[in-house]
Amino acid sequence: MADDNKKQKPLATGDRTIPPAGAKMIAIYIMGREYMVPETLTIMKAIEYAGYQYVRGCGCRGGICGACGTFYRFTGDYKLRSGLACQTVAEPGMIIMQLPFFPANRPDYKLENMQGTPHEELRKLYPEVFKCVGCGTCSRTCPMDIDVMDYIALMKRGDLKGAAIKSFDCVMCGLCASRCPAQISQFTAAMFVRRVYGKHILPKAEHLKKRVEEIKSGKYEKLLKELEGMKQEDVKKLYVEREREPDLAEPGKWMPKDTSKL
Amino acid sequence: MSGYTPELKELIKKVEATRPARVEKARRGEHFPALTMDERKKWLDNYHPDFKEEGRRAVAVGPNIGTIMPEEVAFALESTSRLDTKKINLSKADYETDLLVIGAGGAGTAAALAAADKGLKVIISNKLRHGDSNTVMAEGGIQAADQESDSPYYHYLDVIGGGHFSNRPELVAAMANDAPLIIHWLEDLGMMFDKHADGRMVVRHGGGTSRKRMHSAGDMTGAEIMRVLRDEAKNRAESIKVLEFSPAVELLLDEKGAACGAVLYNLETKEYYIVRSKAVVIATGGFGRLHIQGFPTTNHYGATADGIVIAYRAGAALEDIESTQYHPTGAIYPEQNVGLLITEKVRGLGAQLLNIDGEQFCFPLEPRDVESACIIRECTDISKGVITPTGRFGVWLDSPMIDLLHGEGTIKKELPAKYIQFKRYHIDISKEPMLLYPTLHYQNGGIKIDANGRSAIDGLYAAGEVTGGVHGRNRLMGNSLLDILVFGRRAGLNAAEAAKTKSNTGKLSLAHVDKFSAELKKAGVKNPSVGPILLPDYAPEHVKTRQWG
Numbered sequence: 094m095a096d097d098n099k100k101q102k103p104l105a106t107g108d109r110t111i112p113p114a115g116a117k118m119i120a121i122y123i124m125g126r127e128y129m130v131p132e133t134l135t136i137m138k139a140i141e142y143a144g145y146q147y148v149r150g151c152g153c154r155g156g157i158c159g160a161c162g163t164f165y166r167f168t169g170d171y172k173l174r175s176g177l178a179c180q181t182v183a184e185p186g187m188i189i190m191q192l193p194f195f196p197a198n199r200p201d202y203k204l205e206n207m208q209g210t211p212h213e214e215l216r217k218l219y220p221e222v223f224k225c226v227g228c229g230t231c232s233r234t235c236p237m238d239i240d241v242m243d244y245i246a247l248m249k250r251g252d253l254k255g256a257a258i259k260s261f262d263c264v265m266c267g268l269c270a271s272r273c274p275a276q277i278s279q280f281t282a283a284m285f286v287r288r289v290y291g292k293h294i295l296p297k298a299e300h301l302k303k304r305v306e307e308i309k310s311g312k313y314e315k316l317l318k319e320l321e322g323m324k325q326e327d328v329k330k331l332y333v334e335r336e337r338e339p340d341l342a343e344p345g346k347w348m349p350k351d352t353s354k355l
Numbered sequence: 356m357s358g359y360t361p362e363l364k365e366l367i368k369k370v371e372a373t374r375p376a377r378v379e380k381a382r383r384g385e386h387f388p389a390l391t392m393d394e395r396k397k398w399l400d401n402y403h404p405d406f407k408e409e410g411r412r413a414v415a416v417g418p419n420i421g422t423i424m425p426e427e428v429a430f431a432l433e434s435t436s437r438l439d440t441k442k443i444n445l446s447k448a449d450y451e452t453d454l455l456v457i458g459a460g461g462a463g464t465a466a467a468l469a470a471a472d473k474g475l476k477v478i479i480s481n482k483l484r485h486g487d488s489n490t491v492m493a494e495g496g497i498q499a500a501d502q503e504s505d506s507p508y509y510h511y512l513d514v515i516g517g518g519h520f521s522n523r524p525e526l527v528a529a530m531a532n533d534a535p536l537i538i539h540w541l542e543d544l545g546m547m548f549d550k551h552a553d554g555r556m557v558v559r560h561g562g563g564t565s566r567k568r569m570h571s572a573g574d575m576t577g578a579e580i581m582r583v584l585r586d587e588a589k590n591r592a593e594s595i596k597v598l599e600f601s602p603a604v605e606l607l608l609d610e611k612g613a614a615c616g617a618v619l620y621n622l623e624t625k626e627y628y629i630v631r632s633k634a635v636v637i638a639t640g641g642f643g644r645l646h647i648q649g650f651p652t653t654n655h656y657g658a659t660a661d662g663i664v665i666a667y668r669a670g671a672a673l674e675d676i677e678s679t680q681y682h683p684t685g686a687i688y689p690e691q692n693v694g695l696l697i698t699e700k701v702r703g704l705g706a707q708l709l710n711i712d713g714e715q716f717c718f719p720l721e722p723r724d725v726e727s728a729c730i731i732r733e734c735t736d737i738s739k740g741v742i743t744p745t746g747r748f749g750v751w752l753d754s755p756m757i758d759l760l761h762g763e764g765t766i767k768k769e770l771p772a773k774y775i776q777f778k779r780y781h782i783d784i785s786k787e788p789m790l791l792y793p794t795l796h797y798q799n800g801g802i803k804i805d806a807n808g809r810s811a812i813d814g815l816y817a818a819g820e821v822t823g824g825v826h827g828r829n830r831l832m833g834n835s836l837l838d839i840l841v842f843g844r845r846a847g848l849n850a851a852e853a854a855k856t857k858s859n860t861g862k863l864s865l866a867h868v869d870k871f872s873a874e875l876k877k878a879g880v881k882n883p884s885v886g887p888i889l890l891p892d893y894a895p896e897h898v899k900t901r902q903w904g
């Protein structure tokens with residue numbers, strides 16, 4: 094079987110587009126050049142159908158890594174639109190340009206020992222945030238439908254919790270920053286704010302701290318060693334007999350009958 | 356307006372008809388019965404793609420010679436180098452560092468941070484941008500036994516039971532033990548975990564858990580972990596240097612056979628670089644983009660098995676490589692969402708799987724392989740699957756139950772990304788069910804390591820999806836994000852320890868590559884492909900046939 098590896102079926106059949114018989118073809122313009130592709134494909138799959146192999150501009154293919162930010166217009170329409178290439182369906186007459194990279198301002202910082210309040214620190218690192226002119230272009234551009242201008246406004250006001258939560262869905266594609274007349278890198282400032290919020294503002298989990306101490310004191314080592322050394326049959330028995338916490342149990346309230354292994 | 360065709364809308368009526376009674380039962384805590392251990396085995400043997408003979412064969416060379424595995428994997432392992440070893444000049448390194456990390460997903464970044472903490476200089480090679488990885492795609496959550504009713508003991512049992520007792524015990528124990536330390540580390544780095552008002556972690560059940568221990572950050576848990584780790588790595592630029600679009604294509608060994616660097620390939624300038632280091636961590640993730648048996652995949656673009664290919668060539672043994680995880684619930688409709696993962700959280704919140712008649716056919720939180728087998732069985736043998744307009748099979752996932760069980764707006768709040776992804780194609784998943792079928796999700800096996808992340812090759816460490824043994828032949832949700840960070844950190848710390856006492860002066864060699872080529876020839880492998888493949892090629896046939904030249 095291993096005789097002639099070239100006879101193997103080609104790799105990667107699972108994502109190659111094989112349009113069904115009678116599929117309708119549409120014209121799109123990849124960086125201005127016309128290609129005919131079957132309708133209903135995402136921009137990313139349409140570009141691959143045209144014959145491109147991505148090096149940049151493609152990461153997760155699932156709308157979360159932000160590698161595939163894209164600008165496009167329709168022929169005959171002045172409006173500039175934006176989206177993620179892996180999430181936006183290609184439509185007839187689209188003129189497409191991906192933006193695989195955009196330089197962003199991102200000053201280094203020390204999360205551990207910040208000098209002033211988080212808000213002061215933000216002002217020091219990102220003074221430009223406070224010069225937002227409120228044009229709203231970023232919010233109109235964001236492919237994740239985030240109200241970017243609003244989280245910038247919350248930052249200015251010192252509501253870092255609000256800004257952290259509002260910006261949470263950001264995939265860091267950089268499209269907002271590419272259009273900002275005040276030259277703000279909104280998404281890097283938001284990253285800073287989220288970490289500051291997670292570290293210094295969100296309350297800490299006390300049960301976690303306690304468990305960490307227990308682990309560091311070696312509390313579970315013996316129990317785990319016992320399990321490691323056990324015969325499979327005995328582990329199976331323990332597995333089958335273990336109690337299941339009820340789905341609707343209240344947080345931190347339910348306790349199993351056998352507490353000797355906790 | 357609905358994104359479903361009139362035919363599918365007609366079928367949805369059957370789901371709606373059985374819904375009120377199902378919701379009532381769920382409220383009373385009544386479940387569709389789970390399979391017994393014997394039934395699980397029977398279902399797996401008959402319906403899981405891993406257990407069928409077709410599409411699998413023995414690998415012809417290398418440390419695991421004779422192991423039966425998916426033929427796509429055997430084919431990749433039997434590939435030859437893209438380097439002309441005669442031409443390449445190894446006398447001078449382009450980069451010198453203490454630690455080279457190959458792959459900048461969660462595992463690689465965790466290893467780099469751990470080593471930097473110990474004062475090492477680190478270079479990270481990545482094929483795509485830093486963080487473009489499977490890690491960003493993880494939505495559901497990360498497990499750790501940090502609640503009062505839970506302990507690493509129960510976490511251990513759940514992991515090893517979920518893996519059908521095929522996991523390596525020392526690795527499971529290491530993971531269960533370190534889990535709360537990892538969550539604490541992430542909390543300390545400023546990760547935005549879902550928390551109650553008093554700071555208590557919000558935790559949920561996942562498939563095969565006995566305690567609620569799934570931690571999350573909205574439905575972007577992996578993305579949040581990745582961006583926090585990447586951000587921290589950027590803050591440490593003085594000790595961590597990241598080389599993007601420069602994948603490793605070959606490991607370098609010294610005259611004693613110890614790993615001491617790698618050859619990187621700049622995808623844009625097509626240059627090769629020699630990196631010399633005291634130790635190497637491989638963290639290149641999985642192989643979803645090999646599209647085993649033609650299945651679609653949930654994996655990111657760079658998941659092409661590179662790490663196992665180069666490590667295998669250098670003589671590292673693999674473990675459990677015959678085993679692949681199909682996620683039971685990949686979207687199959689609309690066509691744009693094919694392969695898209697529907698997290699287990701949807702079932703964790705109470706949505707049920709239903710056949711074409713709107714009837715339940717399995718316990719919604721079986722281990723993944725069992726759940727996949729149940730769905731494949733329902734669609735093939737039982738013929739109660741729904742057929743989509745493009746000829747794909749599937750079953751319903753009754754998401755509207757979630758709002759009925761937990762209150763209006765729960766879906767939008769708990770699953771915002773999923774909600775948007777379907778809304779885009781005019782399907783409101785809080786009102787209409789989704790269509791699903793198993794999809795290629797996770798590389799269960801990989802490079803064999805010990806509890807410190809050490810491989811069989813001196814100086815070579817591995818962590819994350821590229822390794823095997825942690826999850827055995829089946830992984831439960833939420834243990835992979837954990838695995839990559841536990842073993843990423845362990846690999847980084849141990850490599851740092853080892854690097855401290857090591858000089859960086861061994862003679863760089865690619866002799867293992869020549870040796871492997873000779874073995875291929877001897878084994879009679881004709882026309883081997885060139886590997887690692889680095890990037891998948893999705894150009895359609897009509898284009899490929901015109902790529903003459």
Ligand SMILES: Cc1cc2nc3c(=O)[nH]c(=O)nc-3n(C[C@H](O)[C@H](O)[C@H](O)COP(=O)(O)OP(=O)(O)OC[C@H]3O[C@@H](n4cnc5c(N)ncnc54)[C@H](O)[C@@H]3O)c2cc1C
Binds near residue numbers: 459487491493834835
């Ligand atoms: C859609 C999806 C959902 C998931 N959900 C969950 C979940 O809820 N909970 C959970 O625990 N797990 C989940 N998983 C699994 C988990 O996310 C992955 O197994 C894990 O993140 C893998 O991490 P890693 O660091 O090992 O690999 P990756 O994160 O994939 O990182 C590997 C990196 O190496 C790079 N690389 C590849 N080849 C080379 C090369 N030759 N040279 C240099 N770099 C290279 C890749 O491009 C990538 O950047 C999910 C996976 C997917 C795909």
Ligand code: SF4
Binds near residue numbers: 239
């Ligand atoms: S906020 Fe900016 S960087 Fe973030 S997703 Fe929106 S446009 Fe992209």
Ligand code: SF4
Binds near residue numbers: 274
């Ligand atoms: S684009 Fe820039 S200036 Fe305009 S609202 Fe957004 S942040 Fe402010």
Ligand code: FES
Binds near residue numbers: 151152153160162264
């Ligand atoms: S490829 Fe990751 S968001 Fe599109």
